[in-house]
Every structure is written in C-alpha cells, then in structure tokens.
Amino acid sequence: MSATITIETSDHTQGVDITRQVQEAVEAACLSDGVCVVYVTHTTAAVAVNEAADPAVMEDVFAALDRLVPWDGPYAHKEGNSAAHIKSVLVGSSVHLPVYDGRLQLGTWQGIFFMEFDGPRRRRVLVKTVTNDWE
Numbered sequence: 023m024s025a026t027i028t029i030e031t032s033d034h035t036q037g038v039d040i041t042r043q044v045q046e047a048v049e050a051a052c053l054s055d056g057v058c059v060v061y062v063t064h065t066t067a068a069v070a071v072n073e074a075a076d077p078a079v080m081e082d083v084f085a086a087l088d089r090l091v092p093w094d095g096p097y098a099h100k101e102g103n104s105a106a107h108i109k110s111v112l113v114g115s116s117v118h119l120p121v122y123d124g125r126l127q128l129g130t131w132q133g134i135f136f137m138e139f140d141g142p143r144r145r146r147v148l149v150k151t152v153t154n155d156w157e
C-alpha cells in the first residue's frame with residue numbers, strides 16, 4: 023500500500039511535523055506489524071526523525087545546516103539553489119519506521135519532519151507500508 027501526503031510550504035526553509043499524517047497512512051493501509059517508508063520525491067527537501075517536543079530543536083538543526091551550507095556559493099549549479107540540493111543530500115530522502123500493533127514505534131520525543139530547503143512550494147511525500155503479517 024502507498025499513500026501520498028501533500029504539503030504546501032510557506033517559507034524558504036521550514037520544518038513540517040508530518041507524524042500525524044504518516045500514522046494515518048499506516049492506519050489506512052491496515053498495517054499492524056511491518057515497516058513504513060517515508061520518501062520525499064524532491065531534490066531540494068528532505069525528511070528526518072527528531073525531537074517534536076521543543077520547536078527550538080529543529081530551529082537549531084536548520085540554523086546549523088545554514089552555517090554548514092551557506093546559500094551563497096560558490097556553486098556550479100546555475101539555478102541558484104545548490105545549497106538546498108546539498109542539504110537534501112546531507113539529510114536524506116527517506117526514513118524507515120518500525121510499526122507494531124498498528125502504531126509507528128517512535129520514541130517519546132520523536133516526530134517525523136518534512137524539511138523544506140527551497141520553498142515555498144507544493145511538495146509530495148510518499149508513505150509506503152510493507153507488512154510482516156504473513157499468514
């Protein structure tokens with residue numbers, strides 16, 4: 023089973039907590055025991071699991087990425103958004119999450135974040151569920 027989450031980002035860089043939507047996709051797929059893959063179909067965005075309790079944590083992550091990969095190059099890519107492409111590579115396009123008893127097995131403080139690096143844009147995130155429920 024697969025589901026698509028559509029996200030309209032409103033800022034140039036932005037973290038969007040998509041934990042609830044991913045859990046809903048797991049429930050819609052009737053997945054009880056298995057794995058859920060969350061995949062971002064873009065080259066200037068990413069997905070990560072990190073702390074969802076304190077918004078300052080993701081703020082720090084974005085700020086650290088900005089220090090590591092400044093927007094102004096020099097870069098070879100002429101579109102002018104190389105920093106966003108590089109951040110996408112560093113953070114990654116997918117995460118795998120274990121599912122047990124129909125629930126994402128996230129830790130107490132963990133959430134799933136879509137990470138926008140070149141918005142605002144309309145974005146697509148795929149949620150693919152793989153079952154272990156073999157009869």
Ligand code: ZN
Nearest residue numbers: 099101103104
């Ligand atoms: Zn580009």
